[in-house]
């Protein structure tokens with residue numbers, strides 16, 4: 001961390017002539033992203049340990065206590081800390097460069113950062129000491145230490161500061177630039193900030209009104225059915241919150257890095273708006289197997305769930321077309337000749353292609369999860385962690401890496417330590433993900449339940465699982481090595497004596513760069529109201545019902 | 560309303576997307592309505608703390624003496640089971656192949672889940688609620704009935720046994 005600190009002060013000195021909003025963007029970007037990648041590299045070896053422990057191949061590792069403390073910590077760090085800080089850092093950086101205006105309050109932004117970081121440190125104490133082994137989903141009536149929930153709440157509150165910052169930034173820019181089109185990259189970031197405010201409200205309500213009062217002894221009982229319903233409100237759209245920056249980078253940064261132009265700016269806006277409106281009100285696909293919600297609501301959410309495939313299918317088309325344009329501009333001819341002309345040695349371009357491949361396969365898995373009745377074959381089996389490691393750990397995280405390779409030199413002014421190492425790292429992450437998640441999916445189809453630290457089942461089925469455990473272990477090793485290669489490259493970049501030449505941060509232009517777009521694709525207020533209506537329809541009755549169905553409440557349990 | 564610029568090829572792709580989504584909806588709806596493969600959605604409450612008593616909501620349905628496999632007056636097979644740390648009760652049951660069976664589960668303590676591999680018997684068991692699922696088995700043999708939701712540090716040890724036998728061999 002010392003290296004980072006000296007870099008931060010170096011930025012301030014060497015860029016005395018640099019405008020204030022740019023140095024703020026750099027500093028907030030760098031600090032948030034370093035917290036993110038630190039969380040990542042702490043959590044990564046835990047994953048490897050978990051695969052090893054679970055396989056029953058290493059008797060010395062066997063310990064349920066350590067295993068569950070580990071997967072709770074790994075889950076919280078990867079799902080909440082890594083993602084949130086990365087997204088905040090990317091957002092601050094984008095706001096500074098794309099809008100070229102001052103943040104309305106730098107103090108406010110740093111306050112949010114400090115609150116969130118303090119929350120993480122608080123939550124880490126019970127997690128690491130085995131006092132909050134309740135998983136990142138912490139479903140009642142099992143509860144952990146109150147400090148865990150208070151820390152997690154502070155992380156969310158801190159991230160709300162960021163959301164407000166993004167929304168205020170876009171609003172101020174529009175005031176100062178009447179009639180102009182908000183840059184696509186910032187439109188995406190801001191809509192994701194609004195998405196996060198909506199998304200996080202469910203879990204915030206659950207923790208603040210149900211769990212914290214019980215863990216502090218202020219109330220005695222709660223309703224686990226309501227808790228699961230509120231959590232489902234958050235659980236689906238949160239994955240879109242994580243995925244959003246990956247899409248934004250594909251639309252706004254990749255085309256230029258590829259030496260081409262974006263196929264369509266407007267369709268990007270359409271996709272962003274759809275991701276927002278379709279991803280929140282559909283959380284019931286996480287409750288298909290739950291008894292506390294009726295079939296009609298589950299069907300309604302099922303219809304909505306398939307709608308989120310639309311923006312992803314649009315994105316697939318636009319990004320593929322963009323890659324083709326870049327290949328042809330670089331001299332590619334014929335039906336497929338352009339493929340070999342693409343700048344595969346650029347981390348952002350390579351990352352995009354690898355991410356798309358993982359998304360395509362992972363997306364088909366998602367169709368099965370989302371199916372009203374097929375879900376029962378795989379619900380809560382190892383298929384599920386296999387699925388989200390492929391889409392989140394694969395598609396999304398590989399884009400986070402790509403962004404870092406692109407951004408770090410431009411933030412700290414030193415050239416990337418090794419581009420070759422970066423390419424090797426992206427490829428190894430890609431292959432590591434396949435080797436890990438393919439058997440993981442199969443284990444699920446073979447009936448292995450998730451979140452088990454050992455496989456004691458005395459039936460023939462358990463014997464079917466062993467070979468897949470071994471393959472997973474090999475994949476996990478490769479992933480762990482790849483993750484460290486990434487961090488080493490970043491740290492070495494801080495120590496690099498070679499200066500970065502190209503410090504400019506510019507965003508892609510489209511083939512037809514729009515001078516005007518309809519108000520609906522340039523503003524959030526209509527969509528915000530639309531979300532309110534859609535949420536009342538899809539979550540109104542299902543939540544209100546708990547006031548009158550008369551569930552006998554549960555007392556809290558330890559684990 | 561200002562029009563936006565959409566490439567003709569992209570227009571075609573949007574049409575393809577619409578067809579894909581519509582088809583998916585139709586298939587989903589068809590199976591939901593016709594094949595009656597419904598996940599548990601009965602929204603029925605029960606007092607988990609007094610599950611074993613004959614008073615209160617549920618009227619002793621999950622009392623120890625009432626657990627297990629029974630045939631109701633309409634001839635439908637019914638299985639009543641309790642999930643509690645760390646097993647399913649009764650711990651072992653025998654059921655016939657290819658016959659519709661209604662399962663009813665309740666939790667005695669925390670959140671559990673259950674899954675019988677290679678079948679679509681899968682359900683959450685949420686304290687305060689009864690989960691009802693109707694399904695039939697298509698494979699003969701001995702299967703574990705596994706808890707598939709983290710319910711405490713011995714979660715991996717929570718399983719029962721379910722034996723599927725040919726219809727002729729099944730006796731109550």
Ligand code: HEM
Pocket residue numbers: 044045046047048050051054071074075076078079082135136137385389392393397436449450451452476477479480
């Ligand atoms: C070396 C790479 C990794 C390995 C070997 C690994 C392995 C694992 C394992 C074994 C589990 C427990 C699954 C279970 O018992 O059900 C787990 C959970 C989890 N992993 Fe990873 N993981 C890795 C990287 C990642 C990455 C990069 C992310 C996301 C950024 C991630 C996110 C999660 C989350 C959110 C959980 C919690 C799941 C739960 O509580 O059920 N992991 N991981």
Ligand SMILES: [Cu+2]
Pocket residue numbers: 235236237283285286
């Ligand atoms: Cu979801």
Ligand SMILES: [Cu+2]
Pocket residue numbers: 671672706707708709710711714715717
């Ligand atoms: Cu369990």
